[in-house]
Amino acid sequence: MKRRHALRTPTRRLLAAGLSLALGWTALTAMTATADQETDTDVSTAAVLFHDDFNGPAGSAVDSSKWQLETGDNSGNNREHQYYTPGNNNAALDGNGNLVITARKENPNNYQCWYGTCQYTSARMNTAGKFTTTYGKVEARIKLPRGQGIWPAFWMLGNDIGQIGWPASGEIDIMENIGREPGTVHGTLHGPGYSGGGGIGASYTLPGGRAFADDFHTFAVDWAPDRISWSVDGVTYQTRTPADLGGNQWAFNKPFFMILNLAVGGEWPGYPDGSTTFPQQMIVDYVTVTSYDGGGDNGGGNGRTGQISGLAGKCVDVAGANTANGTPVVLYDCNGSSAQRWTVHSDGTLRALGKCLSLVGNATGDGTKVHLWDCTGNATQRWAISGARDIVNISADKCLDVPWADPANNNQLQIATCSGNAAQKWTAP
Incomplete structure (x- = not known):
């Protein structure tokens, strides 16, 4: 050579x-x-x-x-x-x-x-x-x-x-x-x-x-x-x-x-x-x-695909199954639709409808909302699923969270400091 x-x-x-x-x-x-x-x-x-x-x-x-x-x-x-x-x-x-x-x-x-x-x-x-x-x-x-x-x-x-x-x-x-x-x-x-x-x-x-x-x-x-x-x-x-x-x-x-x-x-x-x-x-x-x-x-295993469920047995959902950038990701009754089918990729992203779970404005503070966005490779699109059922944004070191622990449909999800409460516990693929 x-x-x-x-x-x-x-x-x-x-x-x-x-x-x-x-x-x-x-x-x-x-x-x-x-x-x-x-x-x-x-x-x-x-x-x-x-x-x-x-x-x-x-x-x-x-x-x-x-x-x-x-x-x-x-x-x-x-x-x-x-x-x-x-x-x-x-x-x-x-x-x-x-x-x-x-x-x-x-x-x-x-x-x-x-x-x-x-x-x-x-x-x-x-x-x-x-x-x-x-x-x-x-x-x-x-x-x-x-x-x-x-x-x-x-x-x-x-x-x-x-x-x-x-x-x-x-x-x-x-x-x-x-x-x-x-x-x-x-x-x-x-x-x-x-x-x-x-x-x-x-x-x-x-x-x-x-x-x-x-x-x-x-x-x-x-x-x-x-x-x-x-x-x-x-x-x-x-x-x-x-x-x-x-x-x-x-x-x-x-x-x-x-x-x-x-x-x-x-x-x-x-x-x-x-x-x-x-x-x-x-x-x-x-x-x-x-x-x-x-x-x-x-060289990796296939991405694991399925629903992500949490508070009150409800699911992480792409609002209206809309694929547009900026579509809110919300809590909603589990219904088996493609808007609730998430793939856990080996690159650390969570994907639905061909796009990634992302932080609005790439912000990392408590209360930052999450939405759907083109997968860009940005560090704020990477998540880790812990054995304790937390979904942690790696860049922010904060947990996916249901605001005010309110299980109402269409409550847009956010990140918040990990506290171990029920609003931050998820069952993922």
Whole structure:
């Protein structure tokens, strides 16, 4: 296995504008979701959290509700030579359902790079401030470029990078390729104590001497609590857990955002030479994220599904079976409806109608009401069910509570300091 490589230092200059949009962001505002199809046989189905198939007119820019373009040079990341441009200059739809990221040997606007006048242009985009996820299947179908010094990547960074920096934030490299290895891709973890050349990873090589530039291939990670597996075209080639980190911190149980980019040069891939032709293109068919459902390749048991009952034998209920964000979660007579069918997921969320039990405004004080909201990976959406039948919000360290111990139908539930009273006792799946 080739041991990687470069310091990928995300505090570099080109991220100053783009990443600043994400700092302090706590709610996912650009997520599309479909309802979990869950059954009483405890089999749960993943929901689509993010999908972009890059449909649109030829030459148009990427969907700005899903992606932001980073601009500038990249001295901090392995001394790359490209200048990342805005708009559709180097990243555009082709009109056939693909995104094309193009690296060119040019400098049309006298761009200045860390090493002097820039020699190349390319593009890099991320979902910071627009979409994050904690766990799930993250995949993209991509046709890679080729050539010495060419470096395409599909990867993720911890959304708290602005607060704690890299590598403490964590990095998941789903796919990296360097042009001198046309048939090999790398998947790597970076975190505190295992970053840069000390990253933990493995490589996958296509059989028969084939090159990744010859056709499209699907690159994915299946990401669960304390477990990440990498695959190419459905073939898993490595799995990593905290046991692989030599006692270092596992930095991957929290929200991450996605990045697509095509770099030119750098100490790991080397630099273009006389054999490298331009332009080079990274062609992306789609990017999809589906939720972690507690089963399948993610390595956990299926989510437990059923009703949650409490005070006066009544149930935790989504008011009116309404799936809109902000729908109150209330106490109501148990009736067996889908609005009362909750799944206890292994990521700590409680889900009904495809969405998560959440705290209004992400507040954590006594009396904060609960409602239904898109599953965002926010810590305030995580709950623990104790042996004493408390349902404790992990972020707030407070219990799910029936206000005033009033068992009336449609009494909106809240969190309150755990006291052991009957208004905080629940029977869950």
